[in-house]
Amino acid sequence: MDYMNNRKKWVLSTIALLVAAFHLIPFYILITTAFKARGDFSSKWVFPEKLAFENFSEAWETANLGSALTNTTIITFFSALLLVIFGSMAAYPLARRQTRLNKFVFMLFVAVMVIPPLTALVPLYKLVVDIGMMNTHEIAILNNVASFLPLTIFLYSGFIRSTIPKELEEAAEIDGASTLGIFFRIVFPLLKPVTASILIIACVFIWNDYQFAIFFLQAEEVKTITVALAGFFGENANRMNLVAAAAIMAVLPMAVLFLLLQKHFVKGLSSGSVKG
Amino acid sequence: MYLPALAAVCFFILYPFINGIKISFTNWNGFSQTYDYIGLDQYTRMFKDPDTWLVVKNTLLYGIGSTVLQNIMGLGYALLLNQSIRMKSFTRTVVYLPVIISPLIMGYIFYFFFAFQGGALNDLLVSLGLEKINALGDPSINTWLIVFVNTYQFVGIAMIIYLAGLQSISKDFYEAAQIDGASSFQQFKRITLPMLMPSITINMVINIIGGLKLFDVIISLTGGGPGNASQSMSTFMYDLYFNRQDAGYAATQGVFMAVIILILSLSALVYFKRKEIEA
Secondary structure: OOOOOHHHHHHHHHHHHHHHHHHHHHHHHHHHHHHOOOOOOOOOOOOOOOOOOHHHHHHHHHOOHHHHHHHHHHHHHHHHHHHHHHHHHHHHHHHHOOOHHHHHHHHHHHHHOOOOHHHHHHHHHHHHHHOOOOOOHHHHHHHHHHHHHHHHHHHHHHHHHHHOOHHHHHHHHHOOOOHHHHHHHHHHHHOHHHHHHHHHHHHHHHHHOOOOHHHHOOOHHHOOHHHHHHHHHHHOOOOHHHHHHHHHHHHHHHHHHHHHOHHHHHHHHHHHHHHO | OOHHHHHHHHHHHHHHHHHHHHHOOEOOOOOOOOOOEOOOHHHHHHHHOHHHHHHHHHHHHHHHHHHHHHHHHHHHHHHHHOOOOOOHHHHHHHHHHHHHOOHHHHHHHHHHHHOOOOOHHHHHHHHOOOOOOOHHHOHHHHHHHHHHHHHHHHHHHHHHHHHHHHHOOOHHHHHHHHHOOOOHHHHHHHHHHHHOHHHHHHHHHHHHHHHHOOOHHHHHHOOOOOOOOOOOHHHHHHHHHHHOOOHHHHHHHHHHHHHHHHHHHHHHHHHHHHHHHHO
16 A cells, blocks of 8 residues: 555554564573573573573483484475375375265265364374384374375365366376376376475474374384473473573474475465365 | 275274274273273263363363454454565564474473563563562463463464455455545455455364364473363373373263364354355
């Protein structure tokens, strides 16, 4: 609105600045806490005179953050990969061939979305113990994939129905391509925008997952970043500086990624949530 | 082509969910190989248990409280940041950033703020010559803090959805309204709000589901305490199963939670969808 007068513009800009400042307070406190030396009991609002970088190295080692970050990366990567492959493959026939069976299967996937993951927890835990998959990356991956598949299928099939022209596939079929061939060579590349949204939504949630990780990944060597941090907090509750340093290091990879890919993140999360 | 997906969903969600209903009729302790079917005993126990109602009350507070707050703030921020003003994209980024942070870690970040010993809030109060407050240990305050932290973390999603909604409203409506002499408030009420109905529906439904399922931030901020004072249904279930070896009862609470989430999210969906059509 170009005709907005100058005074109104300044008032609104000031309000925006206050909003930003208000939202930055927790981060400011996190940073000052993380940089205070062990005996420094000055107010959290005052920036420390001498920055205690040793908090970071000590936290990195005692919380075993290197291994936790590696585990989290492996689990997030493979969950996202399988999610995209199985999700898109499942969505294709459900979107294109509306037989009675397919309609039922689609409804089943949608209905499953409403089940709160925790309600299945008790028996799921038993199941995982019974099949001997406790404390493996595989169970975390499979479980993440299963819990995100319904939303993924929902988003993919909506996109296929509304934007992918059928004619392309029909032409390929006449040329003798198989269904899988058509799917992977023609349809899948066209799904790029929705694939990007799904990857962003799923990766944020899987990276941050605590609910499932705490149940299935308790052994030291498979701990993800959230589980490692929760354990570290439990052991060092009275050493806030160390915990804050660990929290910063745990948050940093995603924060950097977010700032680099901001546009895509916002677009992905908003379009995903708009449709989901 | 959907067989692998179907198998995964059946094996990891549907089968455990149905099994969960089965377990809710037993006295299983969570680890022994045997258990007995005890009919509706866990259900009568649940309805008589004062903790159930405390936890349901908290869960509703988390679900409805954060939904109301997130939508009011999210809409306010979207209206503000949809104007051509300075610091617009910076402010959007700042409001949005917490969305990507793990709710567990968000709880720790706010722990540094509210902790009784050495928390930033009490540092401030002391320097102002005021009494320290035990915000996290006081049940009448800490449940609201959980609502606040959840809102702080996810208001960015509400804001982005409202921004997208605002940007899809054609400028022509406002120009016509201005010619007719409508005030800004009338324009907001007659144009902006009705045109935003689809965004409102989405925000209501995802926020209500998110708030009712709240888990991580409670674990890290208050641990559900003191006692059970700030537990949600999710954390209560977790506690029953893992700390109290009461798996049958945990499953019963789980079934109850699914019913509550289903009823509330579907009512919100139906209610706001109807408003959309009227608007």
